Amino acid sequence: MGRLFGTDGVRGLANRDITAELALNLSVAAAHVLGDRGDFAGHRPRAVVGRDPRASGEFLSAAVIAGLASAGVDVHDAGVLPTPAIAYLTAELDADLGVVLSASHNPMPDNGIKFFARGGHKLDDAIEDAIEAQLDAQWQRPTGADVGRVVPLTDGPARYVAHLVSALPNRLDGLHVVIDAAHGAASIVSPQAFRAAGATVDVIGADPDGLNINDGYGSTHLGMLQSAVVEKGADLGIAHDGDADRCLAVDHTGAPVDGDQIMSILAVAMREQGTLAHDTLVATVMSNLGMFQAMDREGITVRQTGVGDRYVLEDMKAGGYSLGGEQSGHVVLLQHGTTGDGTLTGLMLAARVRATGRPLRELAEVMSRLPQKMINVKGVDKNAVEANEPVQAAVAQASQELSGTGRVLLRKSGTEPVVRVMVEAQTPEEASAVCHRLADVVREHLSL
Known part of the structure; x- marks a missing residue:
């Protein structure tokens, strides 16, 4: 077992x-x-x-x-x-x-x-x-x-909302935000917090019935939020997952803004405010190579950990760092919380938009994402990945092909029965081709 x-x-x-x-x-x-x-x-x-x-x-x-x-x-x-x-x-x-x-x-x-x-x-x-x-x-x-x-x-919800609003560096008055709560745990408190901070708020995906959580809404299904932001003429949209420890965003044109872009925006903001401890951001090996390149240009050090916000947290606490997270939208602001907080992250992102007067689309241009392709391979023995010689040989070959222009990451999921294959390359076509090739190798040699 x-x-x-x-x-x-x-x-x-x-x-x-x-x-x-x-x-x-x-x-x-x-x-x-x-x-x-x-x-x-x-x-x-x-x-x-x-x-x-x-x-x-x-x-x-x-x-x-x-x-x-x-x-x-x-x-x-x-x-x-x-x-x-x-x-x-x-x-x-x-x-x-x-x-x-x-x-x-x-x-x-x-x-x-x-x-x-x-x-x-x-x-x-x-x-x-x-x-x-x-x-x-x-x-x-x-x-x-x-x-x-x-x-x-x-009084748990009221205590939590008051805590969130008190953490903000500035209010959100004049900002129009759409929140997608994924029919999840933040369906009430996230809109409450944004409104308490002064934002005009429209809400979608906030009618949980016990059966519809994450179903077509939320951070894993951004389509509804993208449409709502454009339709309502909002400044930005915020998407949570079922338990609201994640935040992804959508700019005013409907373009998605992922966790790497959010962390980059917040890192620059906190460095300017003097709150980015040791001028360092902690991220996982899954973060896009473009983020590492952008932070290097900004003079911000990026530390890498294994996948999972718990490992980000461990590194943050050990080194006294104040910002870390994952591409998936788990963002940890250690000065204000002990774990990833999707509502707090969304509030901080909105506060940066309001404080700078710049649209989220422009702020997100701090980094350029390398084309990335990820395939979750099901029906395989995920625990045999590291020991399987043909799989590791295929990874080594692909890594050599992309040396200097991209990278390969293949790992077992810690939360699902899948093997995750991720490839970054100079073009979407190259990333997709290499990723599919590696996924086929995983299926061939690790099938149950």
């Missing part, structure tokens, strides 16, 4: 991979492991639990809450809120841990369980392994007054 935790918690098909039993047992194990680390002795441990609007989140959050309370943890039930809101509230309430039920950008049938430690920080691998090892351990159940109590966290 492989490791239970992936790059972003435990994720899979709800009620088959992610069951109520697993949710309950994991929450008990997390209470014990994080309890030991948080020195629960002498006080009642507390947790904040939230979820995205998936139908399965209703019974999974109930199971998590039951597990925590049975282990003697008092629970603040925050209901439907973005993942970064739960991280913030865990810190704000000085809770011992936080739990989020969400599969982020994945389709509705999936769900996931993600934990935060005290302070709203993601767990490192060693702590996740300790939680997994604790699953089958014997434990003494509290009884009577020692069991945990459960209370609704009714």
Whole structure:
């Protein structure tokens, strides 16, 4: 059996991979492991639990809450809120841990369980392994007054929105923004935050029914937002994913602005404001080569990490850096949050547009993206990628072909059962041809 935790918690098909039993047992194990680390002795441990609007989140959050309370943890039930809101509230309430039920950008049938430690920080691998090892351990159940109590966290949204608005360097008055909430966890709080900051807001994809999350809307489906921005004559559009830890954008012409462009814009802005610690941006190996070239021209250092915002965060905290993220739109502003926050990122991007008076399209020209092609290869043994000689030989050959003009990245996904093949080259045709060739090699040699 492989490791239970992936790059972003435990994720899979709800009620088959992610069951109520697993949710309950994991929450008990997390209470014990994080309890030991948080020195629960002498006080009642507390947790904040939230979820995205998936139908399965209703019974999974109930199971998590039951597990925590049975282990003697008092629970603040925050209901439907973005993942970064739960991280913030865990810190704000000085809770011992936080739990989020969400599969982020994945389709509705999936769900996931993600934990935060005290302070709203993601767990490192060693702590996740300790939680997994604790699953089958014997434990003494509290009884009577020692069991945990459960209370609704009714002011959670208001606390979170106030935090977001207070982080802005300037207001958004006069700016017209369209928000696509992906029928997800930010359907209410993101529009509230933008309006509180002074923007005129139109909203799409904000009618979650438990079944429509990420379905045709949000950061993985920008078409509806592109049309809405142009139709309404807005200055820009902001797209979230299901749990709103991501932000992608659309300029006034409907052109997409990805996470690399957003990070580049914010890096230049923060460097000008003196808030870009060590004049350094932390990004993953998936970021476009054009971003690295642009930041070099701007005198900004870029550090590379493995894929996953948790690894970006680890590097940021270790080096004292203030900005990092991923091409997918996970952007971490460490001065204001402990994890990627799509609403905060969108607000900061809009604030830069408002402060400069320049359209987002012009700001995004700080970098030129090299043509990039990515294929997610399904039905293969993703764990055999690094050890398979024919696959690695094909990667080496393609890398040599593109030396100096592009690059190849082939890796297993940490959140989905796929192998990701990514190629950058001087032309879209070259990137596509090399990417498809490598994908065929992966299918041939790693098929299940």
